[in-house]
Amino acid sequence: GAGVSQSPRYKVTKRGQDVALRCDPISGHVSLYWYRQALGQGPEFLTYFNYEAQQDKSGLPNDRFSAERPEGSISTLTIQRTEQRDSAMYRCASSSRPGTTLGRWEQFFGPGTRLTVL
């Protein structure tokens, strides 16, 4: 696609419900990242994938949060038993290849999913 897309753009849910947030990276991009951005703050790393392998999930706040990328393309971030503190903008980013110490690259960010938990 032309850019990173995320769906839904807005999600309102009730406390205790499960939500699934989808990210569709730029076609051919190998690496995919999830970030969470609270209002008035910078994005905070959650997890990332190279191809279908989840390389680092150290940023996931607790075991209610999980992510998958089964075919190395589209990724889903799932939050179980949502709580009000989960309300935030969830951003996905992709880059063309795994990083190296040299060379230029860029993480391309999607528009985000704004999650509101009532």
Add this chain to the structure above:
Amino acid sequence: AQTVTQSQPEMSVQEAETVTLSCTYDTSESDYYLFWYKQPPSRQMILVIRQEAYKQQNATENRFSVNFQKAAKSFSLKISDSQLGDAAMYFCAYRSPVLSPLFGNEKLTFGTGTRLTIIP
């Protein structure tokens, strides 16, 4: 763990003037990358400029330039000839070096941001 600090929550500048946004970071690594991202009201994240720590020359992109002081761990962004379209949140970000192309983590660590207002 690396940290990024932006000590100016808000800044304002007259249109056509120059403004400098500050960023400091803490790291024990000798090689790394630094970035400035712009987040306009649409809440997109747009890369403005990047700097490789091993390069002594400061990066420039048109009206945007950085002052990279590695010893001081400082990375400020200068915007010249400010335009109304520059109004946005600006985030400074840090990325560690990647030792393995297959397993390296390219995660970005962001500061809390500076809201820039342009006065017509």
